[in-house]
Amino acid sequence: MSISPTVHDVFTEALVKIVRRKNLTEAESYVLFQQTISETTPETLVAGLLAGLAVKGETFEELAGAAKALRAQAAKIHVADSPVVDLCGTGGGTYHTFNISTTASFVVAGAGCVVAKHGNVTIGGQCGSADVLAACGFNLDAEPKVVEECIAAVGIGFMCAPKFHTAFQRTYALRRRLGIRTIFNMLGPLVNPAGADCMIVGVFAGELTEMFARALRTLGVTSAMVVYGHDGMDEITVTAPTRITELRNDEIRTYNLRPEVYFPGEKKAEPEDLRGGGPQENATLLRGILDGSIGGPARNIVLLNAAAAIVAAGKAADWREGVAMARHSIKSGFALEKLESMIAFSRR
Structure with missing residues (x-):
């Protein structure tokens, strides 16, 4: 050649x-x-x-x-509102949890934030964000224009990576053959087609939080939290403290968040409480949390991750207010309504 x-x-x-x-x-x-x-x-x-x-x-x-x-x-979409929020992760965490960030995205939208959720089908795991949403009834073949209109009309839309990043997929077979973690494992959260400027990004190692925050700042993101659970999760966790590197007003700072502060009197969560399964099982968990029928650690971890986005977007002054707004999003039915409306819009 x-x-x-x-x-x-x-x-x-x-x-x-x-x-x-x-x-x-x-x-x-x-x-x-x-x-x-x-x-x-x-x-x-x-x-x-x-x-x-x-x-x-x-x-x-x-x-x-x-x-x-x-x-x-990438195929791009235009979102007139600002900030535009995305919650996503690199994958590669220690545990096979349910789709926490995806579930939290509807809670954030129900709290009044505009969400452009970017995600993929599973690569080596049990269930990616695209898999669980397809199990809920979302049309993964929705064209970019439909997703753009959905975000404008509903306040949340889902961008399935293969539909927006055809060039990204050209390296997929090679990366599988290499059999090692490469820079592509880190790029997914950084290539949101809507140019989200407010992000919650989970990473697979604690030493990556500050590197990702600096990369996000270089890419024009104005507000972000890059998170790593000390239990090995690429989420804000409820089983251990979480390392958070926050980007705000062009400044970067790192601290630990302790979940028990926000759920006093509740029993300590265990990783098994957060375990997920295949698409149908995770879809049941997602809907159960949004309709209020599932509580405990599974609901609490969603509340914390949603609170992070609500705070980062400037809708809440602090974490306590963010958690309270996330609770109200579920209790009021707004979070579930966002899911149902997004699914219906995708099937037009």
């Missing part, structure tokens, strides 16, 4: 830097990932880049450059 000398030279120069443990600039990463998702770039070059970065360790500049390249190739 013939290859442009320019492309070959760009990759060779980058790989030389990487094996010497020198970091790429944001601009270099952008150019490389433009080529990485091109159908004309040989897999051997892409594999070398992904493996080399994984061994060296990615930086926030490399992450931001790659995210900008993928964003440029």
Whole structure:
């Protein structure tokens, strides 16, 4: 297969830097990932880049450059409101939980925030956000224009990654063959097609929270919380403290959140309380939490993650008010109404 000398030279120069443990600039990463998702770039070059970065360790500049390249190739939707909220995670957490961020997204919408939820089908797990929403009745084939109209009319919409990121999928088979965690495992939360500017992002390792916050700031996000549960969850957890790196007013700070403060008198939650299953089982859990029939730790973890987004969006002054607003979203029926309205809109 013939290859442009320019492309070959760009990759060779980058790989030389990487094996010497020198970091790429944001601009270099952008150019490389433009080529990485091109159908004309040989897999051997892409594999070398992904493996080399994984061994060296990615930086926030490399992450931001790659995210900008993928964003440029995505099908985009326009949302007139601001802030636009997304709750998502990298995956790779220790436990197979139910779809916490997806459930929380409807609670956040029910509290009056505009939500552009970005997600995918499962890759190696039991149930991704797209899987559980399809089990609830959502039409995953809804075109971007329909999703855009849904967000405007309902206040929440779901963007299924394969529908919006066709270029992203070109590396899927290669990444599976590599069998290692690569930068692509981190890029999903950073390439929201609606350009969400208020984000709650769960990560699979505590040392990533500040790196992600810096990448989000570079990408133009104005308010964010990057979270890692000390029990290994890529969520704000209720079984242990959560490390939170918060981006607000261009400043970044890190602290620990203790869940027992917000649920006094309740028994300590265990990971088993949060376990999920396949799409149908998780859809039952999602609906049960939203209709108020399921309480306890499963409801509480949704309340905390929703509260984070409500606070980050400026709807609540602090965590206590955020939790109270999340409770009201469920109790009033607004959260469930958002789910039902989004499903109906997707099937038009």
